[in-house]
Amino acid sequence: FSVADITEILACISPRKCVYVVSDHDFDADAPTVEREKWFNAPFTKSSVDEQKLAAWETSEPDVALQYPPKNVYIAEKFDIKAGSSLRLAEAIASGSVPSDATVPPPAPLVSPPEIIHECGLMRLWHRADDKFDQPRMNAYFHVNLSSVENTPLAFVHADMLTLMVHDQLQNSTRYPAELASLNAGLDVVGQHTCLSFTFDGFDDKLPKLVTAYFAAVSEFKLCTDRFQKVKEKRLKDLKNFCLKPGRQARVLLHQLLKRREFFEDEKFAALESMTPDTLQEFVHSVWNGGAHVEGLVVGNVTQDEALAMGASIRNSLKNSAPVDTFPTREITNVPVGDFRFAIAAQNPEEKTNVVYVYYQHGPSTPKQRAVTLLVHQLIGEKLFDQLRTKEQLGYVASGSIETLDDVSGFRVTVESAFHAPSFVEQRIDAFLLGFSTQIGEMSDDEFCKTRRSLVDSVLTMDVSLSAEADRHWTHVSNQRYQFYRGQIIAGLIDLVSKHEIVEWLTLNLAPIRAAPATTRRVTIHVHGKNHPLPVPGGEGAESTTQTTLRPTDVPGLKQTWGYHPVQGDPTCVPELEMPPEAMAKISNTDLGAALRKAEAAKQAAAASNPKENANDEGGEDGEKSHKISSQWAQRAATRRAMCAAGCACLKPNGGPFKMPRLKK
Secondary structure, rough: OOOOHHHHHHHHHHHHHOOOOOOOOOOOOOOOOEEEOOOOOOOOOOOOOOOHHHHHHOOOOOOHHHHHHOOOOOOOOOOOOOHHHHHHHHHHHOOOOOOOOOOOOOOOOOOOOEEEEEOOOEEEEEEEEOOOOOEEEEEEEEEEEEEEOOOOHHHHHHHHHHHHHHHHHHHHHHHHHHHOOOOEEEEEEEOOOOOOEEEEEEOOHHHHHHHHHHHHHHHOOOOOHHHHHHHHHHHHHHHHHHOHHHHHHHHHHHHHHOOOOOOOHHHHHHHHOOOOOHHHHHHHHHOOOOOOEEEEEEEEOOOHHHHHHHHHEEEHHHHOEEEEOOOOOOEEEEOEEEEEEEEEEEOOOOOOOOOEEEEEEEEOOOOHHHHHHHHHHHHHHHHHHHEEEEEEOOOOOOEEEEEEEEOOOEEEEEEEEEEHHHHHHHHHHHHHHHHHHHHHHHHHHHHHHHHHHHHHHOOOOOOOOOOHHHHHHHHHHHHHOOOHHHHHHHHHHHHOOHHHHHHHHHHHHHOOOOOOOOEEEEEEEEEEOOOOOOOOEEEEEOOOOOOOOEEEHHHHHHHEEEEEHOOOOOOOEOOOOOOHHHHHHHHHHOOHHHHHHHHHHHHHHHHHHHHHHHHHHOOOOOOOOOOOEEEHHHHOHHHHHHHHOOOOHHOOOOOOOOOOOOOOO
């Protein structure tokens, strides 16, 4: 940065030192004074600017609208590494695993779980200082559970509009300068509309400022009426066009069937049309100041104290709230045995493509089941595409993949075709699935073992970036199971799966209903394009089947009849961390002995420092209910709660069950 050089350059930018290029449609290219450019023979003339005009330009006052932009407060100024690989080297020297004069740290383990650094009725905050990538970057993720968001289309679209209005409000003042400074922020509604998801990443120096700006924008939400109508119109258009693609239309129908808290786009559209600025402002005030709980993860070039300061600023934005009395649940429909068939017309009347969407549900995801389905996915993907897309040429899209919703496992097969009727496409899918178990049975042992080993290597692949590591940790936090070694545990189970187990699993869980009528739990969705219109029941083209064809209007009744799987995660209780098998620990550089010793020491410290909490969930003399932290996560729990300032909502006296404010109809 040189003031003299900049001044010299600015001095050259004056009316007398500029070349002005004027384009004119009335220019006479054949005039005698016209010259020709050397390379492209373009006609032009040269003339001097009138002296009086130059003088006027030099003495004119600048337009008040032409101003330098304000200083970008989000540009990082500090890039020092606060821990990095030097921390791993220091720990290795202290443990004696490397010589005291070592200068190179040992290989990083595949997984280094984050730790809870703050726990109270309002917040649980996880933190991990980076010791692998040595970059001045940070990722921070937060879920704000809002228990007063009702299960109605109106509440859902209000929550969606809140996120859109916050983004719009911060666009010029915060989002744009932050993006110029390589900082990114996201705000979405997730968890079946039970919580707001804040995501941040970028240089660690100024990222906390961006976090504070976003939480302040929600907590101090003030609606701009002029912008509201424009954002609402765009959202209405998006909702109207959301299902124009038939593949998305099928997926939306499936999610409506499987998720307890979900509504169709037309229901949301009608609710959004009725929304007013006043109802949105009232909604934001009621849900943000009602029961709330924040679960966050901070990973990267950030110290524990800095992460705690970030958590304190977030809790300050919730100072008018109260701890959640009952966490909102994310339940998935329990599909019974059978084949439940839906047939719908494509939303776009000019759409030619048909879609067949076949979904199999397998129940709550356990490590063993996850291992088997991952291996099935590894085996089936290329073969399904080769058979249905390349050889039979059913359509451009032919895929099979795992479909897991809120830790309830499933598998789907999707084919999009503009040339064949959905009934014919489904027959070909069934034929492939029926013969796939035979293909696996005939596979050589060497090929099967090679495929299995390839999958294990893929699961145990080291994270290539800080964002990849943070995303993996956040997956285990956001699913509310907190098992950070799950990948290694599953890798160990994959290594034990036999070819016979895969064949048996396919026969029972991924076969046409006629082949396994006692175990198959399947949902089949046909979306009919204009080339193969939706058949009229009993008319020409109707399917000859005894099964009833369902319609979207049948979904609420089916959900009520079928019931729901138990909720898979529990935000109120962090269970003991399961350790990976020894073989996988060695492959992934995990010091299993050190991890076990650390966990045991933490459990003992927790028991010694807070025996009452370990004996009873009801902590505190005032009877306030605390979130339970089992085993190693309970270390220093009492100290962490003491970090809350006097104004923290978690310290409010308990006046009985908290009554959530309701949005007035």
